[in-house]
Amino acid sequence: MTNLPVLGSAFVATFHREMYNDVNSCFEKTVMNKIVFTDQLTTISELKRKVQEFIDERDWTNYHTPRNLAESISIESAELLEIFQWLTEQETKNLPGDKAKLDRIKEELADVMVYCISLANSTGIDISEAISSKIEKNVSKYPIEKVKGNYKKYTDLK
Numbered sequence: 001m002t003n004l005p006v007l008g009s010a011f012v013a014t015f016h017r018e019m020y021n022d023v024n025s026c027f028e029k030t031v032m033n034k035i036v037f038t039d040q041l042t043t044i045s046e047l048k049r050k051v052q053e054f055i056d057e058r059d060w061t062n063y064h065t066p067r068n069l070a071e072s073i074s075i076e077s078a079e080l081l082e083i084f085q086w087l088t089e090q091e092t093k094n095l096p097g098d099k100a101k102l103d104r105i106k107e108e109l110a111d112v113m114v115y116c117i118s119l120a121n122s123t124g125i126d127i128s129e130a131i132s133s134k135i136e137k138n139v140s141k142y143p144i145e146k147v148k149g150n151y152k153k154y155t156d157l158k
């Protein structure tokens with residue numbers, strides 16, 4: 001496995017599955033022509049490439065401007081929120097057991113994230129660096145000893 005780094009983690013995941021097929025053929029159909037994407041093995045760079053390929057193949061780059069993408073993130077976020085509209089707090093806690101609703105959440109979450117990734121692609125933002133530096137900022141804004149167990153905004157902390 002270690003001699004395959006140039007293939008990317010999605011390909012390595014496929015390779016793992018193919019190896020597994022040797023002892024259990026039930027996964028054979030899903031493996032033959034499909035690259036497996038999974039949080040455990042797929043890199044952000046691979047997701048960025050997949051999103052960009054989808055856009056390039058359709059010649060949509062002119063539509064994927066930073067402003068259009070920021071608007072699209074907001075629009076898709078509203079679609080995600082709509083799933084929760086009018087639900088009680090208890091109903092939202094039960095969502096993981098509601099397959100139909102969970103599928104809708106999964107789709108809208110993906111829509112939001114695809115536009116986030118496309119915005120990063122169109123602006124050259126490195127997502128990992130951006131998230132990491134933002135969390136570092138939040139660590140200083142929200143010291144554990146002042147916020148543990150409470151949800152005050154940093155401007156209200158003493």
Ligand SMILES: [Mg+2]
Binds near residue numbers: 108
């Ligand atoms: Mg949507």
